[in-house]
Amino acid sequence: MSSHPDWVREQSLREEIVKIGRLMYDRGYAVANDGNLSVRLDDQRVLCTPSGLCKGMMSADQIIVVDMEGRKVGPTTAANRDLVPTSEVFMHLEAYRQRPDIGAVVHAHPPTTVALSIAGVSLADCMLPEVIVNLGLVPTTQYATPASPENVTAIRELIVNHDGIILQRHGTITVGRCLLEAYMRLESLEQIAKITVVLEQLGKGAPLPPEQVEKLLAQRRKMGLARPGEEEEFCRVCGVCSPALQEVEPGVSGSSPDDESQAEIVRLVAQAVLRELGYGS
Structure with a gap:
């Protein structure tokens, strides 16, 4: 087992991806094989989750390294030899290309947020103090076919100015300086969606002055x-x-x-x- 600092850091990030993936699965933000996560290793390489795996059942040695073109570049393990990168990897890479400050990307399918996007309800409002401070306004894209070039185009301009985006009828993409920050922004986004639903049920929904x-x-x-x-x-x-x-x-x-x-x-x-x-x- 190597003790080289780069290897130690990479292994730590792999374990963090597994941990956050399990959180996403446990909280219902990514069911079955939905969702994907990635972390920037350096200017040329990204760690990402493989296609087809349940995010609650991954192991660290299944995580894949890709270059900025989405090609698998290693290291190869017995566990990831036959795995391929997530089909949404190009959306992740677009976020990294547009913003050097992004260190991690989380794509999930939080149910309340997705339901509101289908209903045409925007979450770009000034309701919750914590969301305003930590996430800002959250736009919703036009519908784009998942795992397609359309999806990359849909986020290209928005990701420059936003840390969270709702993909209409599909899910969310949240970014951060680290994986935990990107994940916490996902939690905040789904929380405001739930609160929006309950507030409207109660007949109250005034934004902050x-x-x-x-x-x-x-x-x-x-x-x-x-x-x-x-x-x-x-x-x-x-x-x-x-x-x-x-x-x-x-x-x-x-x-x-x-x-x-x-x-x-x-x-x-x-x-x-x-x-x-x-x-x-």
Whole structure:
């Protein structure tokens, strides 16, 4: 067994992928062989989960190393010799290409988030303080065929400015400086989806007022989490506008002409979800 620092680091990352994969499976974010994870090893290589494996039943020696073109480059083990990289590897690689700061990518299928995307309900809002600070606004892509070049195109521009993206009718992609951060952003995203459903069922769903959102954005900037272009997004969605933006877009607020119809959609989705969970008739 090698004691070279690079080997030790790689082995540690393999074990972390297995651990996070098990968490995803246990919490229902990736069932059967859904979902995939990756970690950047260096500028030329990425560790990623193999295709076709349950994320709750992987072993460290099954994890695959690929280059930035998605080719399997080793090391080969008895456990991964016949395995191939996840079919979504090119979506992961696109994220790494677009942002050198990304150290890990998590793709999952959190059920409540996916259900809301099918219902046409956006989670790009200013509801939860922790989400605003740690995740920012979360856009939803147009539908793209999973594991296809369309999926890569769908995230290409959005990933530059966002740490979490909802893939319509498909799942989510969250990124971070490390695998744990990317995974925690997945948890936060599914949590806000669940809260959105329950809030609408209760008939309450007021976003935070702009002055409170601005305080949270100041924290976000202080923590080094702010992304390029998000100031304009928060102005458009949440009404947190600098004087310059207010001059360009006077009267911008977080509401839209479709608010009432969207609320009705969420209410119906909420009822269906709660019935499935045994909380309603």
